[in-house]
Amino acid sequence: MNGTDTRSELEDYLRRVRVALADLPADELAEVMEDVEPNVLEAFEETGSIEExxxxxxxxxxxxxxxxxxxxxxxxxxAPTRTVGDRFSARYVVWVTGFSIVVGFFTGTVGGGRYASDRYVVLMLCAPILALALWLLFSGRVRRVDIESLREYQAARRTGRSAVAQLPPNVVEYLRSMQPAWWLVRVVLLGVAFIAALSVSSEAFLLIGLLIAGLVWAGFRVRQDRRVLPVVLVANAFAVGMAVALLSAVISDADSSRSPYVTADYRGSGLWFDGEPLDNIYAVDAQGRQISKFYLYDGTGRPLVSRGDSCEPSGSDLTNEYPKPEVDYTQGGCTTSTNMPVLPLPPTAPVSVSPSTSVSPSTSVPSSAPETAPGSTPPAPTTTG
Amino acid sequence: MDTSQLLKGVLDLAVLAVLRDEDGYGYDVLRRLRAGGMGEVGDASVYGTLRRLYKAGLLTSYVVPSDEGPHRKYYGMNDAGRERLVESEKAWRAFQETLDAILRKGAVA
Structure with missing residues (x-):
């Protein structure tokens, strides 16, 4: 006999006691079960088996x-008389609770987002129908037996049981032993949601306030009084949804925290002019003819390297050779070219150069870039032809 | 002979008596009764009795959280309970003497 079987047998014993006493007022029944549960557990520890x-x-x-x-x-x-009304109400409680759990979970997953205010609306709408379910439970119109006799409840319970049975028993035991920690985690998560909601909307703020209050109130009672279970389940589903959202945010943060290095590698070797990144650099001589290949350095002799396009998936190497090849797909297939895309007029006349003109790698020391002195004239042609 | 019928009548008195000096939760009460020789008392009878005495206002109750398993609900005596215990003890002793006397007379006769 393994631990899960024993536990479910014990739970079954307790459940049958509860069913047999189901006609007692709910508060009194809860008090009685508070005595009976430790009794049955301890008696079981002493006898060792459910038969004994x-x-x-x-x-x-x-x-x-x-x-x-x-x-x-x-x-x-x-003979307990069950009426159709009881069954209908019990069904209402079960389905509304299930629905609210799903909505709670999804609201939790989007709850941390910036534009989450309208996503709380659905959970807000659940609040009154869930409140009605709680009223049915607390007014005694629906009792635990009514719910436990529902087929869908039993099916859900069986599914949950067999899902737990799939896990290794020591994992289940470990998770069980962490119960107080879970409680704390839930409250912290909801606290985070509460703070996040402050900046989002007043509905969200109100709703999460309600969830925290519900969880704290119901969390203390739920062991003795299963009627508050729907509140705990919905708040838990919300917290789990939030945990999932937070976890994925942390993971994607870790991804994007790696990306600055990637872009630094890429952009840092790029060339900037007047605060804008440059695609490429071309040079012409005094007659306006393109200089097909040249190499750039700064004032300290450091090569001004950057990466150009390439038809290779791995990209081109970092070099200070310019112009960089440009990829061209118009010829059918990938070709590269270093031809200047525009033909400038021959720079024979003096051009006014903006004082901020600079060509520098963004990683370089600002003053190390070669500068053209403001107002300087272009170098006089030394060669002709 | 089956003493369970006899036990039933005096269970209230016995439960009050074992709670006189020290509070206890249900299982403590049960153990104290067993240790005192009441081996045949049923678990459920003790719990039922505790609830009845509590509802009659003779006991107080408070919950002590437990790390493992469910919370433990402790029962303790209040003044009404002590009064009842004194009265019941007197009644019991008087009844016991009466019954002893009857039994002795029956034996002599």
Missing amino acids: LTKRLGTPEAYAEELRTAGGYPPAPS
Whole structure:
């Protein structure tokens, strides 16, 4: 017999006791179960098996009957009468809770976003229908037995059980032992959401305030009073959604924190002019003829390297050779060319040069770039032809 | 002979008595009764009795959180409980003497 089986057998025993006492007022039943649960657990620890436990305590129904007699409670109603209304209300509670859990989760995943205010609307709309479900539970119109007798509840429970059974038992035990930590994590997450919501919208602010209040209030009660379970489940789903969103944000942050190095490698070797990155640099002689190949250096002799385009997927090497090849697809296929895309007029007349003109790699020391003195005339042609 | 019928009548008194000096949660009460020789008392009877005495205003109750497993609900005596215990003890002793006397007479006769 493994741990999960034993646990579910114990839970089953307790559930049957609860069902047998279901006609007691809900508050009194909760109080009774608060006594009974440790009793059954400790008796189980002493006896070691569910069979021995049953030998000592009797069947769950007999146990409940003995408790009923000793406690002076009225005898059990002979046949519990279930009406259609009960079943409908119970179904309402189950489905509304399930729906709110899903909405809570998705709201949580988008809740941290900047434009999240309208995404809270759906969860806001869930609040009144969930409140009605809670009212049904607290007014005693829907009792735990009603819900436990629903087919969809049993199916959901079985699915959850078998999902847990897939996990290694020691993992389950470990997660269980972390329970107080989870509680803290949830409150912290909701606190984060609360602060985020301050800047988003007043609805979100109100809603998360409600969720925190609900979680703190219900979190303390839920062990004894399962009626508050819907509140806890929805708040948990929201917190899980937030955790998922935060986690993915952290991961993508880690990605983008790597990217500055990538761009530094790329951009840092690029050339800038007047605060704008340059695609390429071309040079012409005094007659306006393109100088087909030249090399750039700064005042300290450092080569001004940058990367050009290439047809190779790996890109071209960092060199200080200019102009950089430009990729051209118009010839059908990839070709590169270093031809100047525009033909300037021959620079025979003096051109006024802006004082901020500079050609420098962005990583270089600002003053190290070769500068053309303001107002200087272009060098006189020394050669002709 | 089955003493469970006899036990039922005196369980209130016994439960009050084991809580006189020290508060305890349900299982403590059960253990103290067993240690005192009441081996046949059923677990559920003790819990039912505790609830009934509590609802009658003779016991106080408070919850102590537990790291492992469910919270423990402790029961303790209040003044009404102490009064009831004194009265019940007197009644019990008187009843016991009466019954002893009847039994002795029956034996002599």
